[in-house]
Amino acid sequence: MPINNRIAAFQDDMTAWRRDIHAHPELGFEEERTSDIVAAKLAEFGITVHRGLGGTGVVGTLKGLGTGSGRAIGLRADMDALPMPEANDFDHASRHAGKMHACGHDGHTAMLLGAARYLAETRNFDGTVHFIFQPAEEGLGGAKRMIDDGLFSQFDCEQVYGLHNWPELPAGQIAVHPGPVMAAANQFEIHVTGHGAHAAMPHRGIDPVLVSAHIITAAQSLVSRGTNPADSAVVSITVVDAGTAANVIPDGARMLGTMRTFTEENHRRIQEQFARLVSSIAEGLGAKAELRFRPGYPATVNSEPEARVAAAAAAKVVGDGNVVWAPSPTMAAEDFGYMLKERPGAYIWLGHGGHRGPSCRLHNPHYDFNDAILTTGASYWASLVETILPRSA
Ligand SMILES: [Zn+2]
Ligand SMILES: [Zn+2]
Numbered sequence: 001m002p003i004n005n006r007i008a009a010f011q012d013d014m015t016a017w018r019r020d021i022h023a024h025p026e027l028g029f030e031e032e033r034t035s036d037i038v039a040a041k042l043a044e045f046g047i048t049v050h051r052g053l054g055g056t057g058v059v060g061t062l063k064g065l066g067t068g069s070g071r072a073i074g075l076r077a078d079m080d081a082l083p084m085p086e087a088n089d090f091d092h093a094s095r096h097a098g099k100m101h102a103c104g105h106d107g108h109t110a111m112l113l114g115a116a117r118y119l120a121e122t123r124n125f126d127g128t129v130h131f132i133f134q135p136a137e138e139g140l141g142g143a144k145r146m147i148d149d150g151l152f153s154q155f156d157c158e159q160v161y162g163l164h165n166w167p168e169l170p171a172g173q174i175a176v177h178p179g180p181v182m183a184a185a186n187q188f189e190i191h192v193t194g195h196g197a198h199a200a201m202p203h204r205g206i207d208p209v210l211v212s213a214h215i216i217t218a219a220q221s222l223v224s225r226g227t228n229p230a231d232s233a234v235v236s237i238t239v240v241d242a243g244t245a246a247n248v249i250p251d252g253a254r255m256l257g258t259m260r261t262f263t264e265e266n267h268r269r270i271q272e273q274f275a276r277l278v279s280s281i282a283e284g285l286g287a288k289a290e291l292r293f294r295p296g297y298p299a300t301v302n303s304e305p306e307a308r309v310a311a312a313a314a315a316k317v318v319g320d321g322n323v324v325w326a327p328s329p330t331m332a333a334e335d336f337g338y339m340l341k342e343r344p345g346a347y348i349w350l351g352h353g354g355h356r357g358p359s360c361r362l363h364n365p366h367y368d369f370n371d372a373i374l375t376t377g378a379s380y381w382a383s384l385v386e387t388i389l390p391r392s393a
Helices: 011-023 032-044 105-122 142-148 208-219 264-284 304-318 336-342 371-388
Strands: 048-051 058-063 072-078 128-134 159-166 174-176 180-182 184-193 233-242 252-261 288-294 323-325 345-351
Touching: 011 032, 011 105, 011 371, 032 048, 032 058, 032 105, 032 128, 058 105, 072 105, 072 336, 072 371, 105 128, 105 159, 105 371, 128 142, 142 336, 159 304, 159 336, 159 371, 174 304, 180 345, 184 208, 184 264, 208 233, 208 252, 208 264, 233 264, 252 264, 264 288, 304 323, 304 345, 304 371, 336 345, 345 371
Parallel strands: 072 128, 072 159, 159 345, 174 323
Antiparallel strands: 048 058, 058 128, 174 345, 184 252, 184 288, 233 252
């Protein structure tokens, strides 16, 4: 295909849909207007619509003209915006103060709608496609909510696919990882309990600030000494909060941070080692400390056979030379990892080109989705369906 000709004809429509959604951003689980639009468009294309999974989630189901395979796959787009003000002043900038589509989920929604329209017109595949429009990717785990509400029991997909626009990658390129793409992330909180005293008489108290300093330093050994150098992991302590005055040793201290890994084994091990370090350092210095983890998204890990299929489908659209195979993954997290724990599949990066310079990065207030890639993304989806569910098979 390169860019699918029929889909190229949807460029203006997809751009208009995308800009309309951009102008009306909705936060996680509040995607009422967006999901109304998605459901209405799917129905208009002749696709069976199911609503309510994960609250505002929408699933469209379409059968191809082929009748033999009995197979089904899922294609997923996220619909939510971020709680941040937009700094752009173009006509379709956010009309909702403090909310912005700064991660391009408006574009993901529009390109999956474009693919759905094309596939509903042509139905040149053998099997079933479930178009999964999920709420609340940004931190709230909408993918998990949809799964808990029966996504894969009601819409049984043998494989599931996702994509994200990627400003670090030139427009017209697609990157595919045969394994981990994004990290597992969690947050932690440490409470150190010491004993307050006059700063001039430290021997009368137990200094939680000194305990915290030792914990911060020791935490750096979790990755540098505890983790296989061939693996990747991050432990970042990002908030340190203690004390009220220069001459008072406070009673306690609080720290916050995040930890990221690509494997569950590393995740578990770092948690255990960290808990040991925190309690033993505190004990050694006469204090008490408690470490609590708040679980976040699991790692987003592609299965290799499905990643190869995704790369082949991508190559039909952008050409072999524009498919980047196995680039470095990122330590950012993504809730598509929940879906990939349920079903094999692949999550690809769609080059976005940073067409307005370095400020045009994800989650930046100047971020501006590159509408030129809507047809690339929609063509990739179409190519993926026709590659995995060929009619001649
Ligand atoms: Zn984001
Ligand atoms: Zn995103």
